[in-house]
Amino acid sequence: MDKFVIYGGSPLQGTASISGSKNASLPLMAAALLAPGIHRLQNVPSLRDVRTMAHLLRIIGARVDFIDRTLTIDSRDCSFYEAPYELVKTMRASVYVLGPLLARFGQAKVSLPGGCAWGPRPVDLHIMGMQRLGAEVELEGGYIIARAAKLRGAKISFPTPSVGATGNIMMAAALAEGVTIIENAACEPEIVALAQFINDMGGRVSGAATDRIEIEGVKELSPIQFSNIPDRIEAGTFLCAAALSGGDVTFENLRTDHIGVVLNALESAGFVLDVTETSVRIRSDRPAKPVDIKTAPYPGFPTDMQAQWIALMSLSEGSAAITDTIYTDRFTHVAELRRLGADIRLEGNMALVRGVDHLQGAPVMSTDLRASASLIMAGMAARGRTDLSRVYHIDRGYEQIENKLNALGAKIQREDEPM
Ligand code: UD1
Numbered sequence: 001m002d003k004f005v006i007y008g009g010s011p012l013q014g015t016a017s018i019s020g021s022k023n024a025s026l027p028l029m030a031a032a033l034l035a036p037g038i039h040r041l042q043n044v045p046s047l048r049d050v051r052t053m054a055h056l057l058r059i060i061g062a063r064v065d066f067i068d069r070t071l072t073i074d075s076r077d078c079s080f081y082e083a084p085y086e087l088v089k090t091m092r093a094s095v096y097v098l099g100p101l102l103a104r105f106g107q108a109k110v111s112l113p114g115g116c117a118w119g120p121r122p123v124d125l126h127i128m129g130m131q132r133l134g135a136e137v138e139l140e141g142g143y144i145i146a147r148a149a150k151l152r153g154a155k156i157s158f159p160t161p162s163v164g165a166t167g168n169i170m171m172a173a174a175l176a177e178g179v180t181i182i183e184n185a186a187c188e189p190e191i192v193a194l195a196q197f198i199n200d201m202g203g204r205v206s207g208a209a210t211d212r213i214e215i216e217g218v219k220e221l222s223p224i225q226f227s228n229i230p231d232r233i234e235a236g237t238f239l240c241a242a243a244l245s246g247g248d249v250t251f252e253n254l255r256t257d258h259i260g261v262v263l264n265a266l267e268s269a270g271f272v273l274d275v276t277e278t279s280v281r282i283r284s285d286r287p288a289k290p291v292d293i294k295t296a297p298y299p300g301f302p303t304d305m306q307a308q309w310i311a312l313m314s315l316s317e318g319s320a321a322i323t324d325t326i327y328t329d330r331f332t333h334v335a336e337l338r339r340l341g342a343d344i345r346l347e348g349n350m351a352l353v354r355g356v357d358h359l360q361g362a363p364v365m366s367t368d369l370r371a372s373a374s375l376i377m378a379g380m381a382a383r384g385r386t387d388l389s390r391v392y393h394i395d396r397g398y399e400q401i402e403n404k405l406n407a408l409g410a411k412i413q414r415e416d417e418p419m
Helices: 023-036 046-059 092-105 124-132 163-173 190-198 232-245 262-269 303-313 334-339 368-382 392-397 401-407
Strands: 002-007 012-019 038-042 061-065 068-074 107-113 137-139 144-147 156-158 179-183 202-207 212-216 223-229 248-252 272-275 280-283 318-324 343-347 350-354 361-367 385-389 410-418
Touching: 002 023, 002 392, 012 163, 023 038, 023 046, 023 068, 023 092, 023 163, 023 190, 023 232, 023 368, 046 061, 046 092, 068 385, 092 107, 092 144, 092 163, 092 334, 124 137, 124 144, 124 156, 124 163, 124 179, 156 262, 163 179, 163 190, 163 212, 163 303, 163 350, 190 202, 190 212, 190 223, 190 272, 232 248, 232 280, 232 368, 232 401, 262 272, 303 318, 303 350, 303 368, 334 361, 334 368, 334 392, 368 385, 368 392, 368 401
Parallel strands: 012 248, 038 223, 156 179, 361 385
Antiparallel strands: 002 385, 002 410, 038 068, 061 068, 107 144, 137 144, 179 212, 202 212, 248 280, 272 280, 318 350, 343 350
16 A cells, blocks of 8 residues: 655746646446447546446446547446446446436446445435336445336436436436426536536437526437546645645646636735636745635535645644535544644534644544545645655545646655555
8 A cells, every 4th residue: 555755835836737637527428328339538647546437437348448548438238237246335426327328228226335435325316216217226235226118208307416316317317208407407517518528429418507406308428529627625625735835836838717716715815816717826934824615516615625625724823613514524634634633523514724823743643535645735834744645545546646736846755554
């Protein structure tokens, strides 16, 4: 297992490019199952989660090549309609194949994902949506077993907007008979990218980016070439890292319209931003002003940026309250940040962060993807050496993070950690 050895204290300087979005790539890859043929997906980040999804598609029978951030998916000879437990347990987003498999084969067997480090993460809305489209769904032996001779369009109203369930239903409904309407749909940019992908294949999806999405089913879809959107969470993470380090960095190849809420929060925290459509320069020469945030579905503050915001506030000039309304238990990073000297108190789903004068390096442990990002940020800002173990979490979702940050002046070494 790898660990990072981080020597803190260097302000980040220079220019870096933002990678393609992890959370958009995964449903796009699954959607390639809807149209038998050879698809090309560009700007796909080289990440463990992408390789896990590629592995799953290969199990289903697709041929997948991944060269220079272009994925070629040949989905012609697919015949196996199962997502096994061994894969789904390592990546929850595997559940994205449920809709496409059901639409293409009339049946699907997908392992239930189970919980994750910060608590239960149900898939009841995915299942409810498939049932509304006419599928019979049973839960047996830890698997979702879904069958439908023919999927039929329906009106589906979510009690809470779910990115995964919205995407899954959109994919299933793309080949259903008739019109499907999703109410209280997720509005995330990853959903907009998926709608675009389906439409480019010949589908009829309208209303993506609003909370009411309409999908008119078509008889068949055709394979395409598609360019993935930039990763808004990587962009937000790196901006916070640059801010915390006291640096001056320009990030390129991003969509600033996707991170408006994070940019506003950084401005409120006193950082100077120069923003174009596709780039942001951030300058930081003083500690952050405290800024409270509350996570919310897009366009609200992303839960995937909550840990990084806590890290940023840990050196602020006052006290900030950070509330997670999406995943109320998602605070495993708090205890680790405290090991670095952060002053954080948890009250239910709210972290009260009192800025301290400095952080001090210490051994800490990654507990999940975004928690790891917050610990790298804190380690880079801390005095002395921080050893961050279990960095396999970070490799799931950040492409060559140590190389990118080291190119900006960070001092992070990847080392083998004896078990
Ligand atoms: C996606 C992102 C993840 C992010 C999350 C919230 C991917 C691969 N992952 O996850 O990084 O943290 O959005 O922005 O894109 N819920 C239910 N029942 C369901 C599904 C969801 O109750 O069937 C609840 C969840 O517990 C959560 C909320 O809905 O409270 C939103 O979850 P959802 O948007 O589905 O998250 P994911 O798509 O799994």
